[in-house]
Amino acid sequence: MAALIEADGLRKTFGAITAVDGISLSVKKGEVLGFLGPNGAGKSTTMKMIAGFLEPDAGTARICDFDVQATPKAAKTRLGYLPEGAPAYGDMTPTTFLAFIAEIRGYRGADVDTRVAAAIGRAGLGGVVDQRIETLSKGYKRRVGIAQAILHDPPVLIMDEPTDGLDPNQKHHVRELIREMAATKAIIVSTHILEEVEAVCTRAVIINKGRIIADGTAESLLGRAASHGAVAIKVAETDAERIANAVQNLPEVAAVETAGKTGGLIQLRALPKNGSTPAKAIGELLAREQLPYQELFVERAKLDDVFRDITTSTQA
Numbered sequence: 533m534a535a536l537i538e539a540d541g542l543r544k545t546f547g548a549i550t551a552v553d554g555i556s557l558s559v560k561k562g563e564v565l566g567f568l569g570p571n572g573a574g575k576s577t578t579m580k581m582i583a584g585f586l587e588p589d590a591g592t593a594r595i596c597d598f599d600v601q602a603t604p605k606a607a608k609t610r611l612g613y614l615p616e617g618a619p620a621y622g623d624m625t626p627t628t629f630l631a632f633i634a635e636i637r638g639y640r641g642a643d644v645d646t647r648v649a650a651a652i653g654r655a656g657l658g659g660v661v662d663q664r665i666e667t668l669s670k671g672y673k674r675r676v677g678i679a680q681a682i683l684h685d686p687p688v689l690i691m692d693e694p695t696d697g698l699d700p701n702q703k704h705h706v707r708e709l710i711r712e713m714a715a716t717k718a719i720i721v722s723t724h725i726l727e728e729v730e731a732v733c734t735r736a737v738i739i740n741k742g743r744i745i746a747d748g749t750a751e752s753l754l755g756r757a758a759s760h761g762a763v764a765i766k767v768a769e770t771d772a773e774r775i776a777n778a779v780q781n782l783p784e785v786a787a788v789e790t791a792g793k794t795g796g797l798i799q800l801r802a803l804p805k806n807g808s809t810p811a812k813a814i815g816e817l818l819a820r821e822q823l824p825y826q827e828l829f830v831e832r833a834k835l836d837d838v839f840r841d842i843t844t845s846t847q848a
């Protein structure tokens with residue numbers, strides 16, 4: 533299936549700063565791409581170029597096969613874009629603002645009311661529809677932005693930190709909304725919240741200094757952390773050395789370290805060798821050799837660790 537979002541060799545400099553340095557990516561229908569990177573990595577600049585709101589110095593972006601620079605109208609008809617920050621037109625209410633956007637989008641008469649009502653419902657704006665936007669809380673302003681992005685039910689959504697400023701319930705609501713919409717759309721979501729990637733994204737791209745440094749599912753990125761799949765084994769202090777030596781000899785194990793000591797028990801930690809998963813081999817070894825242990829569990833890395841590992845190791 534053809535990708536609905538395609539970026540090819542995007543590049544943008546601001547004076548001496550190279551904000552985006554050759555980014556290419558594609559997103560298909562059904563995919564929610566999490567766009568991650570440290571502050572200043574170039575996420576917003578990339579998203580603006582893909583959305584056609586900023587002209588690249590080099591490279592192209594296409595929405596549903598329409599080049600965003602050469603055929604902006606056709607591309608923007610198929611796109612919903614949530615920029616960073618709050619919507620403009622603070623003196624309008626959500627209702628008048630969304631009606632205004634609907635008219636810009638070409639809707640007239642009853643269609644305007646239908647579109648506005650649907651967007652208000654989906655974005656959860658019910659209680660504040662007649663309040664001036666500038667008087668709304670940060671979270672509600674964000675929801676107004678989300679409502680304008682989804683108003684015309686576009687096949688492509690590009691959202692710059694959609695949950696920024698929302699409380700935990702609102703975050704949950706927006707993630708549900710993204711999940712609901714995911715099957716029929718291609719979506720890019722930038723975020724600093726790594727649990728959001730695991731909650732809603734089918735794939736994650738990590739950028740640093742304007743370049744892509746990782747691309748894969750959350751699970752495959754987790755596999756890059758040294759601690760992912762490590763096995764913790766709690767054993768009696770008197771058995772620790774014997775068990776550590778036996779486990780250390782397994783081909784799946786890179787090293788065994790002592791992770792803690794309490795009340796005569798030692799927690800050993802077997803680190804996997806080259807992305808292997810040693811849990812099964814360790815379980816079999818302990819059973820075969822009748823080595824006594826109190827507890828055994830497999831550790832799961834956090835996406836935060838992977839993010840820190842790969843963004844700090846690529847710092848120049």
Ligand SMILES: Nc1ncnc2c1ncn2[C@@H]1O[C@H](COP(=O)(O)OP(=O)(O)OP(=O)(O)O)[C@@H](O)[C@H]1O
Nearest residue numbers: 546549550551569570571572573574575576577578
């Ligand atoms: N209009 C501009 N003029 C000058 N420099 C800019 C402009 N827009 C972005 N930059 C610079 O480009 C780099 C990338 O910025 P960008 O906003 O794309 O990063 P980001 O990954 O979205 O960061 P954050 O997570 O902090 O929002 C930064 O160094 C930023 O200061």
